[in-house]
Amino acid sequence: MSTFLTRAALTAIAPAAALLAVAAPASAQPAPPPPPPNCTAADLAGVMAGVTASTSAYLFTHPDVNDFFTGLRGKNRDEMKTEVEGYIAARPDVGDALRAIRQPSVDFRARCG
Structure with missing residues (x-):
């Protein structure tokens, strides 16, 4: 693979990999429950x-x-x-x-x- 193609592939894959890296831990933990009403x-x-x-x-x-x-x-x-x-x-x-x-x-x- 040429250097140009390697860079192009990394440029395309890097944002998706970053999103997966951030999304995976977030989806592994349940979201905290919303606070009760009138508790701000x-x-x-x-x-x-x-x-x-x-x-x-x-x-x-x-x-x-x-x-x-x-x-x-x-x-x-x-x-x-x-x-x-x-x-x-x-x-x-x-x-x-x-x-x-x-x-x-x-x-x-x-x-x-």
């Missing part, structure tokens, strides 16, 4: 914006709770956790309210993973 980054941002706005409104309308959480600034995570657990244990109504505010984010994560 935009959906999460919307849910979290609502949770954040509701938390802000709750804290502004409950100055004692706002003061407590503001007072946690500068403490390490372990101190914060201990203090929050104690505060909520002594005020179950606050815990219930904050859990209700957070519920849409909990539901989103349960539904969307």
Whole structure:
């Protein structure tokens, strides 16, 4: 075979071989399932914006709770956790309210993973 014919054959075969090399591994693995509906980054941002706005409104309308959480600034995570657990244990109504505010984010994560 002449050099010209060899090059022409390789030029014709190379793209097909490249496509087969890419397509073979892709077809060997199943495609991931599509995400559930309403589980996009935009959906999460919307849910979290609502949770954040509701938390802000709750804290502004409950100055004692706002003061407590503001007072946690500068403490390490372990101190914060201990203090929050104690505060909520002594005020179950606050815990219930904050859990209700957070519920849409909990539901989103349960539904969307």
